[in-house]
Amino acid sequence: MTDQWIYLDNRFVKKEDAVVSVFDHGFLYGDGVFEGIRVYSGNIFRLDEHLDRLYASAHSIMLNIPYTKEEFTQIIIDTVKKNKLYSAYIRVVVSRGAGNLGLDPRNCPAPSVIVIAEALSIYAESLYENGLKMASVATRRNRADILSPQVKSLNYLNNIIVKLESIQAGADEALMMNSEGYVTEGSADNIFVVKNGKIKTPPVYLGALEGITRNVIIDLAKENGYVLEETPFTRHDVYIADEVFLTGTAAEVIAVVNVDQRVIGSGKPGPVTNSLLKVFRQVVETDGVKCYTESEIAKLV
Numbered sequence: 355m356t357d358q359w360i361y362l363d364n365r366f367v368k369k370e371d372a373v374v375s376v377f378d379h380g381f382l383y384g385d386g387v388f389e390g391i392r393v394y395s396g397n398i399f400r401l402d403e404h405l406d407r408l409y410a411s412a413h414s415i416m417l418n419i420p421y422t423k424e425e426f427t428q429i430i431i432d433t434v435k436k437n438k439l440y441s442a443y444i445r446v447v448v449s450r451g452a453g454n455l456g457l458d459p460r461n462c463p464a465p466s467v468i469v470i471a472e473a474l475s476i477y478a479e480s481l482y483e484n485g486l487k488m489a490s491v492a493t494r495r496n497r498a499d500i501l502s503p504q505v506k507s508l509n510y511l512n513n514i515i516v517k518l519e520s521i522q523a524g525a526d527e528a529l530m531m532n533s534e535g536y537v538t539e540g541s542a543d544n545i546f547v548v549k550n551g552k553i554k555t556p557p558v559y560l561g562a563l564e565g566i567t568r569n570v571i572i573d574l575a576k577e578n579g580y581v582l583e584e585t586p587f588t589r590h591d592v593y594i595a596d597e598v599f600l601t602g603t604a605a606e607v608i609a610v611v612n613v614d615q616r617v618i619g620s621g622k623p624g625p626v627t628n629s630l631l632k633v634f635r636q637v638v639e640t641d642g643v644k645c646y647t648e649s650e651i652a653k654l655v
């Protein structure tokens with residue numbers, strides 16, 4: 355077993371030594387931001403978009419990231435290379451850093467920056483073949499005027515609570531509505547429905563994170579001749595859809611075949627979902643920030 359190296363505040367440390375203070379406000383208060391990013395065949399997929407979102411989330415909560423985006427790009431590449439990874443999942447965390455027990459961020463002199471890159475534990479292929487079960491949950495998506503869903507903060511309790519609710523309902527994923535009852539997203543994935551060949555996804559202002567995979571799928575769907583609308587819809591529209599699928603960095607494109615005990619379409623992943631997953635998996639192979647030169651790759655694989 356080779357060592358896993360974690361980037362922690364300007365240096366690489368072994369996994370066992372990668373510890374942060376119990377006074378870190380990320381730990382005490384969920385005060386910080388994060389990103390989850392994928393590496394496909396040595397290329398970091400949509401790294402610029404992930405960094406833009408990280409910096410936007412940090413700006414929104416007045417958290418100063420102590421690197422330029424160019425420097426952060428290099429840190430992430432270096433972390434992948436240090437761990438000799440080819441297909442990987444990367445977690446980037448910037449927390450407010452260590453302070454005292456009060457919540458005032460002014461007592462936290464320096465943010466903590468963490469980059470974890472590890473071998474991918476991909477979802478079982480059977481999940482893509484059979485699809486997921488969703489349950490709608492009582493807990494509503496955070497309202498934008500309370501904690502904007504666009505801020506990818508370390509405060510994920512809203513998402514964790516709905517995940518628990520869905521598990522208790524015997525499902526794999528949560529269908530989250532906003533306080534008006536419009537569908538927003540899953541616990542950590544965006545949602546799409548397909549009806550009569552037309553694809554719909556909720557506008558992000560209703561209460562969804564603007565997912566990077568979501569945006570890629572919107573573009574790919576349009577390029578492939580599908581009609582796609584960002585438009586509000588309700589649980590009823592999900593129940594009567596021909597297909598439902600979720601998108602996210604970890605999940606890619608995954609079918610939902612049952613929602614609140616209603617079978618969706620044929621009860622199997624549908625043709626639109628399958629075709630979008632196929633084109634998505636082609637795009638990710640070539641599109642991305644390269645970590646390795648050709649000769650380095652030859653040594654890796």
Ligand code: PMP
Pocket residue numbers: 390513539540541542543544562563564565566567568601602603604
């Ligand atoms: N919604 C939420 C709440 C998420 O945490 C994620 C995962 N980042 C997504 C949607 C999907 O976003 P992305 O495609 O950028 O991974």
